[in-house]
Amino acid sequence: MSDLTPPAAHETTAPATSIAASDVMPPAIRLRGLRKTFGSVVAVDSVDLDIADGEFLTLLGPSGSGKTTVLRMIAGFELPTAGSIELTGVDVSKLPPFQRDVNTVFQDYALFPHLTVAQNVEYGLKVTGVGKSERRKRARAALASVRLEDYGDRKPAAMSGGQRQRVALARALVNCPKVLLLDEPLGALDLKLREQMQVELKAIQRDVGITFVFVTHDQEEALTMSDRIAVFNAGRIEQIGSPADVYEKPATEFVAGFVGTSNLLRGEAALKVLGNEGVYSVRPEKIRIVDTETVIGDGGHGADGTIAEVVYVGDATRFVVNLDAGGSLVALQQNSTTSSSDVAALRGTRVRLAWRREHEYRVQA
Amino acid sequence: MALDTTTPTATSPQGSSRSVSGFLYRHPRVRLAGLLTAPLFWLVVLYLGSLAIMVLASFWSTDSFTGSLVKTPTLENYQTLFRGQVYWVIAARTVGIALAVTVIDMVLAVPLAFMAAKVVRSKRIRYAIVIAVTMPLWAGYLVKGYAMQTLFINNGVIDWILEPLGLKGPGLGLAAVVFSLAYLWLPYMVLPVYAGLERLPDSLLEASADLGASAGHTFRSVVLPMLVPSLIAGSIFTFSLTLGDYIMVKIVGGTTQMWANVIYDNVGVANNLPLAAAAALFPITVIVLYLLAVRRTGALENL
Numbered sequence: 040m041s042d043l044t045p046p047a048a049h050e051t052t053a054p055a056t057s058i059a060a061s062d063v064m065p066p067a068i069r070l071r072g073l074r075k076t077f078g079s080v081v082a083v084d085s086v087d088l089d090i091a092d093g094e095f096l097t098l099l100g101p102s103g104s105g106k107t108t109v110l111r112m113i114a115g116f117e118l119p120t121a122g123s124i125e126l127t128g129v130d131v132s133k134l135p136p137f138q139r140d141v142n143t144v145f146q147d148y149a150l151f152p153h154l155t156v157a158q159n160v161e162y163g164l165k166v167t168g169v170g171k172s173e174r175r176k177r178a179r180a181a182l183a184s185v186r187l188e189d190y191g192d193r194k195p196a197a198m199s200g201g202q203r204q205r206v207a208l209a210r211a212l213v214n215c216p217k218v219l220l221l222d223e224p225l226g227a228l229d230l231k232l233r234e235q236m237q238v239e240l241k242a243i244q245r246d247v248g249i250t251f252v253f254v255t256h257d258q259e260e261a262l263t264m265s266d267r268i269a270v271f272n273a274g275r276i277e278q279i280g281s282p283a284d285v286y287e288k289p290a291t292e293f294v295a296g297f298v299g300t301s302n303l304l305r306g307e308a309a310l311k312v313l314g315n316e317g318v319y320s321v322r323p324e325k326i327r328i329v330d331t332e333t334v335i336g337d338g339g340h341g342a343d344g345t346i347a348e349v350v351y352v353g354d355a356t357r358f359v360v361n362l363d364a365g366g367s368l369v370a371l372q373q374n375s376t377t378s379s380s381d382v383a384a385l386r387g388t389r390v391r392l393a394w395r396r397e398h399e400y401r402v403q404a
Numbered sequence: 405m406a407l408d409t410t411t412p413t414a415t416s417p418q419g420s421s422r423s424v425s426g427f428l429y430r431h432p433r434v435r436l437a438g439l440l441t442a443p444l445f446w447l448v449v450l451y452l453g454s455l456a457i458m459v460l461a462s463f464w465s466t467d468s469f470t471g472s473l474v475k476t477p478t479l480e481n482y483q484t485l486f487r488g489q490v491y492w493v494i495a496a497r498t499v500g501i502a503l504a505v506t507v508i509d510m511v512l513a514v515p516l517a518f519m520a521a522k523v524v525r526s527k528r529i530r531y532a533i534v535i536a537v538t539m540p541l542w543a544g545y546l547v548k549g550y551a552m553q554t555l556f557i558n559n560g561v562i563d564w565i566l567e568p569l570g571l572k573g574p575g576l577g578l579a580a581v582v583f584s585l586a587y588l589w590l591p592y593m594v595l596p597v598y599a600g601l602e603r604l605p606d607s608l609l610e611a612s613a614d615l616g617a618s619a620g621h622t623f624r625s626v627v628l629p630m631l632v633p634s635l636i637a638g639s640i641f642t643f644s645l646t647l648g649d650y651i652m653v654k655i656v657g658g659t660t661q662m663w664a665n666v667i668y669d670n671v672g673v674a675n676n677l678p679l680a681a682a683a684a685l686f687p688i689t690v691i692v693l694y695l696l697a698v699r700r701t702g703a704l705e706n707l
Binding site (some may be wrong): 114115116135136137141142143145146147149150151152153162163166167210211214 | 605607608610611612613614615616617618621625626629630
């Protein structure tokens, strides 16, 4: 058994806490049965999660779903009520934050207002006793990596939100942690800046190769940046998977609704349209709108209905169609040839919705 | 017409109050004058005016025979104060007591306020601590003074407690004055420090720990530097209140004298108002110098 392999077989001796030294590298983070209660409120309930080295993992969920609490337990700001947290195979569940090799980018950035930007970035190095000239050099490099090399002498108060965000990132990355924890770091930025920072963050993560654990409630952010997404609901993980998995193959009704537009066929309607009871999810952009005479082949399903609502969103139009079978579905159509005045006139029109069978997914109710 | 709300008549009460509001809205200077006349009168005439008269009086003298005021300008009072060695001793002692009280209050206030603002999670306990700290402010000065006396007096409470250990309390005197005044002014230090800590986001403490700093290190390099304005704000109270105190020293000070006793005795027993006026300028000067020094730190914005 791998448990019995002598440690001498490896170049580095495994820490005493992980006797089970296997040939496989332990994951950067391993959560087992993680639970946290505040009084009678269960914030996090039996969370098991392995995060691979160098992975960009997003904890996605609505507020109060426990995602931030999980992050804070990994950082050490909260002690778990039960369960364990391992960092590269070492149990750190009971260690204070300053003894864990992780760094955090806070939602409010948490820059020290009485220190300059350079002093903020050097803080972690100074605490761990890195020499002055080495500190200077690394801080400058870290600031350069977030394109703020000329801002070292400023106070955080004299910086914009986006700049402060990048300082917070530099301050965390300069310590070369094993894992970087990001608690909704883009939440306070406006849309344009947020999209720009998403790209930058992803690029930085690829460059430094550090494991990123990213908390957000923004599904689009999660889909664009992550290697994998863990969708949280009511303190539990509902689904873990790649962005495509989570979006295209939602495991539960909650995931189908939270990631993307909720577009479900259930009960009577599902039975009439699909021939099966249960809850099914079809993504709006997979649905084509055709006229009621169109014949749908074996590979697809179709449902008739009336257009109840037309929402023009610029590049596309969202049609809400009330089905004859009951319930309603949303269909998204690109405005490649139509314009707003055309689509508005379609309200009340009888249509047939068509989609391919592989695009309908049965989800847990 | 009852329903016509577009043209309110000047006679209706609502209409007239609205038209006054409207007038004030259009004339901001009148509004300002209305708000500031009374407080400005108070400040300029009653406070600065009396202060000016006091400065003027410090250059007068008293007729040693009749005791009546002689309003010819003279530097006699200042010469008395500067040449009398006893005045230098009392001045130094008073500033020393004020500094000691301030330092003691800082040392007591920081952990207490930190406890209330950052450690205790229950709001109820937090408010209970704040109320407990401010409670002594509700009691009369003399009540607290004589309570302190029962502590420090010979065979008082402190002596009872220390007796089994073979020790004796400091008795009435300088130490009793310092501790009593520190007790008296503690709330004035705790409150600004508490307010400062409440403004200090928890995430800063977490960020410091996250970057590898122990609790002690975080306290020294994040909490204390950010508390400097609050500590200075508190020290303005503790320092100036101590400089001006002359009652506590009478109750628990034994034969100790503070500067304000010099003023008080010259107003009363010695009946030398001009000398009292000159003496009163000393604490005022000290405080003004202190305020000028701390103005640079931004602490005055924390009052």
